Amino acid sequence: MRPEVALPVLLPLLSGAISLLFWxxxxxxxxxxxxxxxxxxxxxxxxxxxxxxxxxxTMQMGSWPAPFGIxxxxxxxxxxxxxxxxxxxxAMGIYSLATTGRGHEKFGYYPLMHxxxxxxxxxFLTGDIFNLxxxxxxxxxxxxxxxxxxxxxxxxxxxxxxxxxxxxxxxIFLTAVGLLYGMVGTLNMADIALxxxxxxxxxxxxVLAVMFMVAFGIKAAAFPLFFWLPAxxxxxxxxVSALFAGxxxxxxxxxxxxxxxxxxxxTMGYLQDIMLWGAVFTMVTGVLGAAAQYEFRRILSFHIVSxxxxxxxxLALYTPLAIAGGVFAxxxxxxxxxxxxxxxxxxHRLQGTYQLKKMGGLYRERPWLAVxxxxxxxxxxGVPPLSGFFAKFVIVRAGLEVEAYVATGIAxxxxxxxxxxxxxxxxxxxxxxxxxxxxxxxxxTPTGDDGRLLKPSLWMMYLPVxxxxxxxxxxxxxxxxxxxxxxxxGDQLLEPHGYIEAVLGASASAEDxxxxxxxxxxxxxxxxxGEELP
Amino acid sequence: xxxxxxxxIGLLYATAIFMMLRRSIVKLVIGLMLLSNAANLLIFTTAxxxxxxxxxxAEGMMQPPSGVADPLPQAVVLTAIVIAFGVLAFAxxxxxxxxxxxxxxxxxxxxxxxx
Numbered sequence: 001m002r003p004e005v006a007l008p009v010l011l012p013l014l015s016g017a018i019s020l021l022f023w024x025x026x027x028x029x030x031x032x033x034x035x036x037x038x039x040x041x042x043x044x045x046x047x048x049x050x051x052x053x054x055x056x057x058t059m060q061m062g063s064w065p066a067p068f069g070i071x072x073x074x075x076x077x078x079x080x081x082x083x084x085x086x087x088x089x090x091a092m093g094i095y096s097l098a099t100t101g102r103g104h105e106k107f108g109y110y111p112l113m114h115x116x117x118x119x120x121x122x123x124f125l126t127g128d129i130f131n132l133x134x135x136x137x138x139x140x141x142x143x144x145x146x147x148x149x150x151x152x153x154x155x156x157x158x159x160x161x162x163x164x165x166x167x168x169x170x171x172i173f174l175t176a177v178g179l180l181y182g183m184v185g186t187l188n189m190a191d192i193a194l195x196x197x198x199x200x201x202x203x204x205x206x207v208l209a210v211m212f213m214v215a216f217g218i219k220a221a222a223f224p225l226f227f228w229l230p231a232x233x234x235x236x237x238x239x240v241s242a243l244f245a246g247x248x249x250x251x252x253x254x255x256x257x258x259x260x261x262x263x264x265x266x267t268m269g270y271l272q273d274i275m276l277w278g279a280v281f282t283m284v285t286g287v288l289g290a291a292a293q294y295e296f297r298r299i300l301s302f303h304i305v306s307x308x309x310x311x312x313x314x315l316a317l318y319t320p321l322a323i324a325g326g327v328f329a330x331x332x333x334x335x336x337x338x339x340x341x342x343x344x345x346x347x348h349r350l351q352g353t354y355q356l357k358k359m360g361g362l363y364r365e366r367p368w369l370a371v372x373x374x375x376x377x378x379x380x381x382g383v384p385p386l387s388g389f390f391a392k393f394v395i396v397r398a399g400l401e402v403e404a405y406v407a408t409g410i411a412x413x414x415x416x417x418x419x420x421x422x423x424x425x426x427x428x429x430x431x432x433x434x435x436x437x438x439x440x441x442x443x444x445t446p447t448g449d450d451g452r453l454l455k456p457s458l459w460m461m462y463l464p465v466x467x468x469x470x471x472x473x474x475x476x477x478x479x480x481x482x483x484x485x486x487x488x489x490g491d492q493l494l495e496p497h498g499y500i501e502a503v504l505g506a507s508a509s510a511e512d513x514x515x516x517x518x519x520x521x522x523x524x525x526x527x528x529x530g531e532e533l534p
Numbered sequence: 535x536x537x538x539x540x541x542x543i544g545l546l547y548a549t550a551i552f553m554m555l556r557r558s559i560v561k562l563v564i565g566l567m568l569l570s571n572a573a574n575l576l577i578f579t580t581a582x583x584x585x586x587x588x589x590x591x592a593e594g595m596m597q598p599p600s601g602v603a604d605p606l607p608q609a610v611v612l613t614a615i616v617i618a619f620g621v622l623a624f625a626x627x628x629x630x631x632x633x634x635x636x637x638x639x640x641x642x643x644x645x646x647x648x649x
Contacts, residue, residue, distance in 0.1 A: 130610055137617045144624055148631070156632040157644040160559060163625055167566050168554075170621075174573045174614060181607060182580025231647045 004050050005059045005072045007043040008082050008121040012036065012089075016114030029110040030097055036114055037086065037093040040121075044079075044086035051079035052485070055492070056502035058127070066504045067191040071127035073503055076489045077327060081124045081254055084334045087471075088246040089117045091464035095342055096239045098460035099349075104149045104237060112149075116142035116243065123251050127503055129177055130187045132255065136173070136219070140166055143248060146240045147232065158232030165228040169218035176211035179204070190503035193262045193496055201266070209264040209271055216259070220252030222312055223282040226305045230289060233304070234297035234354070238345035241297060245304055246338035250330055253311045257326070260315060261493040268318055275316035280407050283309030287417040296344040296354040296429075299421055300337070303380065306414060307333045310395055313411060317398050320490035325394030328486045332379070332387040332475060339376045339468035343369065346461050347429055356428035363430035369462075370430045372469040377422035379472045382415045387475035390483065539579045546572035557641045559629045566625060570618035574611050581607035 015036025022028035050057050051074050061070040074082070092113065100109050119139025126132050148159045181187060183204060184195040196205070214225065221229040229249070233241055260268060260275075286306025293299045307329065314326020344354065346369060351359045363370045379386035382393075392415060399408035475482060492498060546568055553565030584603035591598045636644060 130613070134613065134617065137621065141621060141624065144621075144628070148628065151631060151635065153635050154647050156628070156635045158647045159628060160562075160632055160641070160644060161647075163628060164554070164562060164566065167621060167625070168569070171566075171569045171573045174570075175576055178573065178577030178580050178607075178610075181577065181610070182582075185604075187606070187610070235647055 002050070002057045002059050004043060004047040005057050005074050005125060006061075008040060008047060008086070009072070009118055009125060011040050011043060012114045012118035012121065015039070016111045016118065019111040019114060020108070023108070026102075026105055029105065033093040033096060033110045033113065034090075037090040037117070040117065041083075041086040041090050044083045044121075047074055048079045048083045050074075051076055056499065058502050067186050067188045070131050071188060071190070071503050072125050073127040073190075073499070074125055075492050075499055075502075076485060077254070077257065077493060078124045080327065080331060080485065080489065081250070082121050084331055085117060085120050085124070085247060088243070088334055088338050089113075091338065091342070091468055092239060092243045092246075094460055095242070095345070095464045098457040099237065099239045099345055101150075101237070107149060109146070109149060112142045112146050113243065116146065116247070120247050120251055124254060127189050128187050129180070129189050129192065129259075132189075133170070133173055133177060136170060136251070136255075139248070139251065140170065143244060146243070147236050149240070150237065152235070154235045158235035161228045162232040165218055165225075169215045172211055172218075173215035176208055176215060179211075180208055183208070188503065189258070189262055190500040193265075193500055194504070196263055196266065205264070205267055206270060209260075209267045212259050212264070213256070213271065213275065216252045216256045217278070218252075219249070220256060220308050220312070221249050221282075221305050222278055222308055223285050223305075226282065226286070226308075229305060230298060230301045233301040234295065238297070238341060238348060242338050242341035242345070245300065245341050246334045249304060249308055250311075250334060253308060253315075253330060256312065257315055257323070257493065261323070262496045262499060265494075265496060272316055272318060275312060276404065276407055279309045279312035279316050280410050281309075282306070282312065283411060283414040287414050287421070290421045291417065291424075294356045294428075296347065296356060296359075296425065297341065299356075299425060300340050300344065303340075303418065303421065304333075304337060306418065307337065307380070309414070310392065310411065313407060314395050314398070317395070317402055317404060317407075318494075319398055319402060320487065320494050321401065322395060322398035322490075323493050324483070324486035324490035325391060325398050327489050328394055328482070329391040331482070331486075332391045332472070335468050335472050335475070336376050336379045336388065339372070339465060339472065340380065342461070342465045342468070343373050343376065346458070346465065349458070349461065351434075356425060358435060359429045360432045361430075361434035368466070372465050373426070373430065375469045375473055377426065378419075379476070381419035381422050383419070385476045387472045387479075389476060390479040394483070394486075535583050536579060539575065539583070543572050543575050543579065546575065558639050559632060559641060560639060562641070563622070563625050563629055567618075567622055570614070570622070574614050574618070577607050577611050577614065 015032050019029045019032045047057065056073060056075050058071060058073045060066060061072060096113065116139055119135050119142055122135035123132055123139060126135060144159065144163055147162060148155050180192065184192050184199060186192055186195060218225040233244055283306050286302050286309060290299045290302035290306065293302060310329045311326045314322045314329060347359060347362065348354055350362065353359060375386060379388040382388040396408050396411060399411065550565045550568035550572055553561045553568065581604050587602045589598050589602040589605045633639060
């Protein structure tokens with residue numbers, strides 16, 4: 001019994017339930033938004049430390065032995081993702097206090113935020129593929145409701161595209177799960193991985209792999225399936241945008257990493273090229289789309305797409321180093337991208353618009369904000385010694401090692417284009433003086449998203465921004481211990497028998513009784529043979 | 535029975551995609567409903583269709599006799615139905631609100647947020 005695996009899922013659910021109980025009490029909901037997320041951060045740290053020392057932490061729900069019940073499992077990848085989710089969640093909890101209008105708070109902004117976090121951590125920790133689908137849906141339903149809070153025209157239009165394409169992805173995912181069950185007769189991911197090795201390789205395996213790739217590709221916003229993202233992410237209140245930008249697409253990327261290293265590791269050779277070029281085109285189209293934009297949040301939305309390309313490139317190169325780089329990119333991107341959206345919220349508060357052409361002069365007015373933006377933006381572009389540099393450096397090095405020169409070259413060129421977009425924002429918002437026709441609202445009378453007056457509470461917006469900017473800097477400066485964890489992730493993912501044994505090992509005896517014993521006894525010699533072959 | 539189901543499910547998927555490709559948002563949601571039903575039927579069918587053999591374990595036995603129906607896909611389908619119901623209820627409310635705000639039932643008139 002390892003409670004630390006279940007707690008990161010249970011705590012946000014609990015916080016959400018408590019917030020719901022205090023539906024009419026605004027102070028209580030605001031208190032829970034911070035306290036619940038602090039608790040989540042603490043248990044995530046606990047889980048991370050436990051995973052660091054043990055390698056895998058598993059828990060069988062309801063004590064049903066492994067392939068029959070639902071398994072919760074944390075390996076290093078899951079633990080790191082949960083930890084990052086908790087950090088982003090806490091930052092958002094504090095930031096939301098200052099930006100969320102009364103109208104949104106009244107319609108359940110905080111309970112939905114907790115529910116979203118529960119969906120995200122659940123997806124990271126489950127070891128059962130149908131359960132993964134369920135957590136995806138929990139996350140999606142919460143995100144649907146958050147996306148349309150406020151009900152403006154742009155939100156409605158964005159939401160229809162977001163809802164339709166995400167539901168389509170869910171159905172493709174569900175179809176693939178059904179077909180997979182028909183083929184191997186189990187839903188436990190470790191068990192599927194075992195039986196997949198034994199199953200005869202018909203074309204069905206490739207079909208399934210492609211279906212999973214498309215389903216997770218839509219959710220991760222990979223080329224050519226990303227159109228819902230730039231159409232919807234700039235429409236909701238800025239705290240929601242930042243939360244989505246930090247977490248949602250990364251769940252899709254995580255699911256890709258998990259499924260393609262554990263279940264479809266055999267078919268990777270076949271799909272590697274498709275995934276590689278998909279990643280390259282994702283990077284290029286994202287960054288070119290951003291170059292054409294002059295609205296702060298739209299630029300950032302296109303850069304989400306572009307950065308997803310780096311993560312998938314890490315998976316597509318499929319060496320331990322490349323996967324380490326891909327996960328590094330996820331971690332770095334969660335921090336930096338959330339922070340850039342948070343900064344866009346502050347500039348909107350200060351100047352009343354997201355249009356770059358109408359903004360200006362902030363370098364003189366708010367030098368510290370300029371510093372925070374500078375760190376985040378240059379980190380996104382991959383300038384040393386910030387976090388983005390090391391993510392990119394590791395992926396590029398892994399790319400050169402497997403001689404994927406074209407993809408690596410394009411990845412570097414995209415870095416330059418990212419720099420162009422970031423310099424554009426820097427010039428327009430911070431350096432040029434404020435255009436005269438802009439009617440800037442008085443800084444002292446900020447309004448919430450619903451237009452009502454809020455108390456001046458800029459420090460609550462500044463606090464998470466400064467902390468996240470500082471952590472991007474620290475990730476860059478102390479890259480070595482982080483790289484050590486990432487290398488561990490790369491090794492774990494490409495040696496899936498450790499994961500399989502962590503899930504099924506304890507219950508092998510139960511399997512002997514209930515099933516024919518072939519599966520359980522085959523397990524270990526098979527793993528050894530896999531090691532010797534290369 | 536399985537070939538018949540396969541044809542029916544295929545038709546359901548095809549109809550759903552066709553409906554989703556039309557411009558009316560009402561038809562879009564009808565397409566989504568059909569799509570989730572098609573997926574549920576598919577899970578039900580791929581697990582194998584067994585007639586008249588409930589997965590019950592007789593008293594004193596440790597495991598059910600061979601050849602019983604697989605209960606797991608039925609549990610999975612039930613869960614999927616509940617999720618689809620919730621999500622589609624949301625989608626129906628969404629298109630109603632969208633119609634009130636945008637005053638059009640035409641996806642081509644909803645291009646403001648595209649670039």
